[in-house]
Amino acid sequence: MPFATEARLRVRYAETDQMGVVYYANYLVWMEIGRVELCRALGFNYRDMEREDGIYLAVAEAQCRYRAPARYDDEVVVKTWVEEANRRMVTFGYELRTADADPGGSRVLATGHTRHVYVSRDFQRIPLPEKYHAMFGIGTAQTTV
Amino acid sequence: MPFATEARLRVRYAETDQMGVVYYANYLVWMEIGRVELCRALGFNYRDMEREDGIYLAVAEAQCRYRAPARYDDEVVVKTWVEEANRRMVTFGYELRTADADPGGSRVLATGHTRHVYVSRDFQRIPLPEKYHAMFGIGTAQTTV
Amino acid sequence: MPFATEARLRVRYAETDQMGVVYYANYLVWMEIGRVELCRALGFNYRDMEREDGIYLAVAEAQCRYRAPARYDDEVVVKTWVEEANRRMVTFGYELRTADADPGGSRVLATGHTRHVYVSRDFQRIPLPEKYHAMFGIGTAQTTV
C-alpha cells in the first residue's frame, strides 16, 4: 500500500439533497480536500504550486463508485494516495468512509480516482518539474510506469 | 418602476437540501443569474466587462428575505433591476417567484438586493468608466444619488 | 445511436473556480440536468417518479472524462441517452459540448456516464415497475442486456 493521508470533514447541510443524503457531485469536492491534504503531507502546498511555480493539476478524468449514502453531520474520512505518477500525469486514489466514532461504525461510502495532467496558467500541458518528482514517487520503484 | 429583466431557470436537484426545498445560499446564485441577464439587456456582457475593461463588480453586501420555499423542478423567474447606481457602487434589486405556469400559481419566493463596488483585477476600487454610466442610469434623474 | 436529448445551460459565475474555468464537480450537476431532460422526453417527470411512485435513481457510479475546459458564460449542450437498462439498473451516457454559436465553434467538453440503481425512499433496492420499462427501452432489442 502506498503512503496515504486521511482528511476529515463533517457533512454540511448544503451538501445534502431532497433524498436526505449527500448529493453525488460533492464526493468530488471531498476528493479535492483529500488530495490537497496528501500534497501537504508529501511536502508541498498546492496553493504555492499554483502561485509560485505556475503549475496546475487539471483534471482529465474522475471516477467514483458510490457504496453507501453519506448523511448530514456524518464525520467523513477521505483517504488519499498516489496511485500512479509520471512526468506527464498523476492519478490519485480515494477511499471515503465514515469515522470510527460513527454510531453505525465505520462504513465505506465511496471509492474512486482522479487523473490529472500538469498544465500552465494558459492550459498548455507541461512536464512536472523535477522538484516534485520524489514527492509524487516518480523515479522510484513504487510508482514509475 | 425602473427597467427590469426576467431570467428563468429550473430548480436543480443539486440545489435542494434534506428539508426537501432549495438550500438558502442558492438564492444568491440565482440573483447572479438575474443581474447578468440585466447587464445583457442594458447593453453589455458582464464577461466582457471583466475581460476587456478589467472591471469587476465585487459584492459588498447581499440581503435576501425568504418568503416561500422553492422546490425541485420549479420554474423560477428572477426579476432584476438597478435600485441605485453611482460612480462608486451599484445596487441591484431582485424579486424571485415561480412562473405563472406553476400548478400552484405564481408565488413570490424571495426578495432582496446586492450592493457592489467596482474593482480592478487586484481588488483596488475604481470609478465606473463613463461608457457604462448611461446603461446603469447614472447621470439621469431616475437613479442618480 | 440510441434516442438522445439535448439540454442547454449557460455557465454560471458560481461554477467557475480560481483557475478561470468550471470546477470539475459541476459537470456531474450538468449530467443530472441532462438525464432529467431525457426522462421528460421519454415520457415521465423524474419529480413525479419520486413523489408518486416512490422510486429514486440512486447513483452507483459516475465517471467523467474532461476534454476541454468550459468557461463562464459558455452555452453548454448536454447530450444524454440510455446506454444500458434492465430491471435492476440504468446507465446514462453523456456528451457535453459548447453550443454551435460559440465563437470558437462547438468543442466537446466532456464525455461520461452515470449508473443508477432503483431504490425506495428508505434506500432499499427495488425492481423498476413495468410502466417504465418501455421508456427505458427494457424488453426491446436495443438496450436489453
Added chain:
Amino acid sequence: MPFATEARLRVRYAETDQMGVVYYANYLVWMEIGRVELCRALGFNYRDMEREDGIYLAVAEAQCRYRAPARYDDEVVVKTWVEEANRRMVTFGYELRTADADPGGSRVLATGHTRHVYVSRDFQRIPLPEKYHAMFGIGTAQTTV
C-alpha cells in the same frame, strides 16, 4: 457580548470563482457551519432537533456585509452567537475572519445575520418547545424581546 462559538474551516478550491476569491454565496454556507457549531455548544445537535423533535430552523432572512475577500486555503473562523430569540424566531449573528495564523494577520472577512422561524416537517410555523428556551436564552433578561 453574548455567548459565542468559533467554528474553523479551510477554504476549498470549489468555493473560489474566476475572480480568484471565494464566491459570495459560500459565506452563507459557512454561516450554517457556524450556527450548527453554536447549537452543539448550547447543548443540542441540530440534526437531532430535526430528526427527533421534527423542528426545522427555516431561514426567513439572510444578510451579509462583505469586508475583505477570502482566498483558497485560507483558514476561516466563523464566530456565531444568538442575537435575539423568542418563541417564534431566532436571529444568529456572525463574524467571519481569517485565523490569527494567517500570514497577513487576522482580517475580518464578513459580518452578517440570519433570521429563522421554527417550522414543522411540512413547513407550518410552530412555537419553539420549552426544552430549547434556556439554550437560546429565551426567558432570560439578555435576549427576550
